[in-house]
Amino acid sequence: MTQPAPLELDVRPIIRDGEDPFGAIMAAVDVLSPGQALHLLAPFRPAPLFTVMASRGFGSQDRQRDDGTWEVLFTPAPAPGPDAEMTPGSADDAGLWPDAVHELDLTGLTPPEPMVRILEAVTGLAPGEVLFALLDREPMFLFPELAQRGHEWAGNFARSGQAYRLLVRAGARDD
């Protein structure tokens, strides 16, 4: 698969105008297509941004040009290999989601108990927070319910085929 060309974002004019470029950078990250890198141009080395981007699944390479401008290339972590096929309907950008704030081990529970536990836990999350659940099998009846409530999800089987891994990112509060 060919990688899309990096998206270029020059924040020098924004900084020159005395504005904070963080919103513009995050907006650019949100419009990246899967696998696409972000090429950032800044008047200084944006060290705090490296941590933020790392938490969203991006590695970074930086260098200073002769004119003093810093060039940073944020590259997304490689997509899962073919043996980690995502269940159809999974969000494309799950690799960029923040770390899970909740982890649930739901193996050994009969359906629909895993669905009840996950939906109850998701209801308590703030928008954008992520939950991780381990299940015996793909919860086919949960997926439409999550979508209906405005939450995103991504899931696949572990390599062994004996456990299913699910990430859910809470959308707007659904109460």
Place this chain on the structure above:
Amino acid sequence: MAGKHLSRWTLVWFGSAMAMLLAGCALGLLGAADPQGWSQGSNLAVVHLFVLGWLCQVMLGALIQFVPVLAARPLAFPGLALPALVATSTGTLALALGFLALDGHQALQPLFLLAPVLIGLGFALVAVMVTATLWHRDSLHLAEVRMVLLALAALVGLWLSGGRMVLALAGLGPAPDLSAMLPLHLLLGIAGWLGLAACGVTYKLFAMFLLAPEQGGRLRGAIFWTAAGLVALLLAALLWLLAGGSAGRATALALALLPLLALLALLYLTEIAQLWKARRRPALEPNMLWSRAALAFLALAAALAIPGWLWGGTWAETAVFVALVGWLSTLTLAQLLKIVGFLTWIQVFAPRIGHQPVPMVQKLGSTRAASACLALWCAGTLAGALSLLGASPAGYRLAMALLSLGALGVGRELIAVRQLAHLPPAERPGQLPHLMLPLLHPRPRAETRS
């Protein structure tokens, strides 16, 4: 976004199948399924109400609901479910009425000829949905998925042989040897289509309800390849016969396959026994407890297939009866009670999770009621099998009564489940789901993110 929770028409498929089952049982009770005269039109009508109207329709509806779970992908062409249902149900009624033309009601002859067209259309529409959903490299490596696709291949043969027999009975076209066509029709229908579809689905369903590991090992692969060889030989024999080949050879081949079929049943039962032993759920619900009775009937049918092969006659009839009424119907009735409860729970309570307490799914059904009617059904099967072997009309009538009572009980329990009648009033929502029709209006909280 993945598909909806329920295939919209699943419960109407089940309802239509249950109506045909009750009609078949009632007519059987009235004496319209007389073992002494299977070739009479009225008997063939009742047999087809039972096999096509009940077993085939419930299997088609279950596949539409279940293949997305089997393949972990949304159902393809969900809009075809309703036309398929209309085609198969009207086709079944047309066929049942059309058989009466054989008893002298000539006015019904056009219905007899229309029936295979409608049934074929219904089968084809479901086959398109199921195949398009399952045909994916992630799914095709699963033996149970391939088994369901193999069942569809057998369904084509079932329809071809059935359609050809309708033409012959209606006096159209060169008459093939019906006594040679019938064994192929039976084997393609019972072992090929219904049997393999049931095996494929139960691997997943049993693993789910037993909390057993889902890995199909070498044994499952071996079962698939044996079944594939069997279906291929049956289809080849059918095509040979349709092309004007010798009836004797086709019959000889079909009958020679019977021991292989018994072996196949034994292998399947061995694998299910392994699954059962590996289960992590000690206490079982009625659907699984009574599925054991269904599996015992499969073993009995396989055992009866051997004397049926050697001596034919009532032994073969009894084997067919035990396979259809004992194995496939008991299995379906037991699982239907569970599945309808589960789907109703999802429909009513899934939107409420996280916002208010929801009852356990088990509380939607009554273990006692389910076990009582399934016990009646199994007793009816045993009485039927014994009366067929002993040529006892009184015993057969008793069997029909027991089966009718069992089927009525299951029907009543299914309605109670849909109406949430077993839940305490405080746990029942204000608005009950419709008995069969899908929700035709969107849910109030239907906001979705793009």
